[in-house]
Amino acid sequence: MVTPVFWIALATTLVLIAVALAFPRSFEKASTATREFIAINFGWLYLVIITAMVFVCLYLILTPLGKIRLGDPGTKPEHSTFSWLAMLFSAGMGIGLVFYGAAEPLSHFAVSAPEAKLYSRQALRDALRYSFFHYGIHAWAVYAIVALALAYFQFRKKERTLLSATLKPLFGEKMEGIAGKVVDALTIVATVIGVATTLGFGAAQINGGFHYLFGVPVTRFIQLGIIIVATIIFLIDAASGIDKGVKVLSNTAIVFSLVLMVLALFLGPTVRIFNMFISTTGDYLNNFISMSFQSAPYAPSEQAWIRKWTILYWAWWISWSPFVGVFIARISKGRTVREFLTYVLVIPTVFSCIWFTIFGVMSTDSVAADHSLARMPIETALFGTFSHYKGGMLLSLIAIALVLLFFVTSADSATYVLAMESENGTLQPHTRVMTVWGVIVASIAAVLLFAGGLDALQNALIIVALPFALILSLVTFSVVKELRYEGAQMGLEIKPETYPAKGEPFRSYEDDPAQVQDDSAQGEGDAQQAQGNSAQV
Secondary structure (H helix, E strand, O other), rough: OOOOOHHHHHHHHHHHHEEEEHHHHHHHHHHHHHHHHHHHHHHHHHHHHHHHHHHHHHHHHHOOHOOOOOOOOOOOOOOOOOHHHHHHHHHHHOOOHHHHHHHHHHHHHHHOOOOOOOHHHHHHHHHHHHHHHHHHHHHHHOOOOOOHHHHHHHHHHOOOHHHHHHHHHHHHHHHOHHHHOOOOOHHHHHHHHHHHHHHHHHHHHHHHHHHHHHHHOOHHHHHHHHHOOOOOOOHHHHOOOOHHHHHHHHHHHHHHHHHHHHHHHHHHHHHHHHHHHHHHHHHHHHHHHHHHOOOOOOOHHHHHHHHHHHHHHHHHHHHHHHHHHHHHHHHOOOHHHHHHHHHHHHHHHHHHHHHHHHHHHHHHHHHHHHHHHHHHHHHHHHHHOOOOOOOHHHHHHHHHHHHHHHHHHHHHHHHHHHHHHHHHOOOOOOOOHHHHHHHHHEEEHHHHHHHHHHHHHHHHHHHHHHHHHHHHHHHHHHHHHHHHHHHOOOOOOEEEEEOOOOOOOOOOOOOOOHHHHHHHHHHHHHHHHHHHHHOOO
């Protein structure tokens, strides 16, 4: 049964659609002005919050708190590691990785370099390094923290799968009232905007691919048709559930991704790709801290570049985090905190870095030989890159299929999560609620495209991310507080004051503290009785 949160979020999104449709130009101007205000005045806040999440993840991985399991003692994971990683990666990156895989390095190298001169060797190194940075550990730290909080409170504390429930250690039962409903409604709105933005990107890229390959015109109506067809597909898929629908398509998408990567690796400059991957990985790790806090206060052009790229990405990950976090939490029962965070941070980051190296080297090599590639629309950059290599048509067709797969997996995962949030966190939401949100998400994607194209989509991302960034800060503090409390109850202190006596085993981190106390008391009683019997003898 839907809750008031559903109606609040639905009304908010419908008002947004109505305003954008009624006043498209005014909406675009207002959203652009708001975006610039937020990026200029609060961009630093995004940098601090997301970098703090990275360090929190490392803290939980490296301390004994990482032993705590997301579930009851002895709970086993519900999905194989491959399927689990495939689903979380398809939900977390998907279309964005395909959309920007060639376009972002190309842009940093030939259009708007962050620091170096265009087309220079340093510009190439910076292009790949910042691509690693934008799709690497920082992005997945945001997803990981939100997913960890939701999974921990859901499977360990038996709370509902609602972001408001993760704030109870800070605000108590107030989260059951109006404050909690506001948090949950904002979660839904942020999810709708974040997913709608990505679907708009996907529709634009599919249209761009068909235009480049087959001469299909690039129009808003063609993109609307793509959104409608994809919406029908993902609603059917979402209704079939996670195991039958989302898992199968996610596994298929990962297989297509691997096929595209391997083909591109061997059809492209293979040796240079390997060398650039090793070199850029070193650059990324060496500059990790400086990039994390880079705000360029005395370099206006560099600061504008950071607002256009880094701040946009950080807002993107924040706005996507409630959806991806809920979905990852839903499929992560039974894993330990350390296992969960290590896999979520490392595996997708490595995959993304390999992806950007392959397609980034291909695109920068192509634009160095043919400068006209730099003037192509961003949604066709990947296909323009492939045209410079043997097998380019095959690579382009696989890429279009992959975008469609990621489109569907992202959308059906989102509708599933939105329905869960609308029905008080239930793990089995009703199909009709999923259908409503599927139509709403698709409608917003179409409306934002008509109201101002990709710029309007990006504006909406940054605007909705600001209030949610503050909520995520509280969620991070709350889950760490509760984990430390439980760790202390279980004897998992970072610096334990006492250790077991010689010959006594360490207590399992999954033992029930109350049971351990009972066992300890019984053990003391047995020892006293044994001493008494010995005295009698």
